Amino acid sequence: MGMGIYIATREDPIQDYTLHQIYGTLFFSSGGRSSGQIAFHSLPLSLFSRPATRGQVVLNIPLDVYQLRQIEEQRIGNVSLKFDFTFAFAKHYPVARKEPYAPIEKFETNFFSMTVNVPRSDWVDKVLPGLGYGKIHLVEVPLPETAIGERLARAVAEFQQAQSYMLQGNYDKVLGHCRNALELLSNTRTYDGDKVNPSFADKIDSLLEILPGAPTGVRRENLARMLKDLWGFTSMPQHPSPPHFSRDDAEMTRLITIAVLSYVGKFLSREADGE
Numbered sequence: 001m002g003m004g005i006y007i008a009t010r011e012d013p014i015q016d017y018t019l020h021q022i023y024g025t026l027f028f029s030s031g032g033r034s035s036g037q038i039a040f041h042s043l044p045l046s047l048f049s050r051p052a053t054r055g056q057v058v059l060n061i062p063l064d065v066y067q068l069r070q071i072e073e074q075r076i077g078n079v080s081l082k083f084d085f086t087f088a089f090a091k092h093y094p095v096a097r098k099e100p101y102a103p104i105e106k107f108e109t110n111f112f113s114m115t116v117n118v119p120r121s122d123w124v125d126k127v128l129p130g131l132g133y134g135k136i137h138l139v140e141v142p143l144p145e146t147a148i149g150e151r152l153a154r155a156v157a158e159f160q161q162a163q164s165y166m167l168q169g170n171y172d173k174v175l176g177h178c179r180n181a182l183e184l185l186s187n188t189r190t191y192d193g194d195k196v197n198p199s200f201a202d203k204i205d206s207l208l209e210i211l212p213g214a215p216t217g218v219r220r221e222n223l224a225r226m227l228k229d230l231w232g233f234t235s236m237p238q239h240p241s242p243p244h245f246s247r248d249d250a251e252m253t254r255l256i257t258i259a260v261l262s263y264v265g266k267f268l269s270r271e272a273d274g275e
Contacts, residue, residue: 072167
């Protein structure tokens with residue numbers, strides 16, 4: 001014979017609980033290394049266990065751009081998110097089911113942990129853009145509507161490739177695409193010197209000399225030297241045995257490159273507009 005079916009009656013006891021708050025800690029790790037943690041909590045709650053309704057509790061995790069940058073500096077490949085939850089609730093005295101409510105017996109907590117593994121592709125293509133990462137540096141690069149503008153647009157496209165590799169953690173590729181952007185910048189005007197095979201330095205000197213509005217004197221010399229030094233720095237990954245470049249190297253190169261594109265782009269735009 002079967003065990004039968006239990007049907008609760010109004011006189012049977014029931015144990016009620018009220019959930020008051022959820023708080024916890026989010027731990028980030030990548031490549032087996034911890035890359036930070038953030039504490040969070042819900043707003044005050046008053047969720048009684050009867051009736052047995054289903055719903056959602058919104059948890060606001062205070063993740064800012066600075067913390068994202070710290071995570072990215074240590075990230076290697078995929079990201080592991082470990083959530084440690086603590087539930088604060090009140091335990092009520094057992095009462096008959098016909099009683100709508102019971103006095104609180106005591107306050108208790110319960111712990112729950114879960115881990116979410118985020119593939120690198122999803123982290124880079126979906127999570128980071130959704131959190132606004134990479135959108136804090138807004139630099140205008142004018143693109144004149146001429147052949148010069150087309151070449152400068154290609155330089156900007158190379159820079160965007162560098163941005164992509166920055167998120168992937170491939171810092172040698174970042175420097176390589178910044179180098180391509182500088183090469184395209186040096187070719188925005190036809191070289192007008194006497195050398196058959198001009199170097200990057202030759203083309204930069206020629207460009208700054210013929211570009212209307214470009215700095216003169218010591219300012220031009222310093223600008224040219226900075227561009228040549230940056231070219232030399234970004235050319236290192238092209239060597240047979242390149243040095244290992246860090247995120248700091250790539251970040252510096254990326255910022256200087258976009259600043260240079262914006263700076264020289266303004267002169268090229270004014271020239272195209274006949275100013």
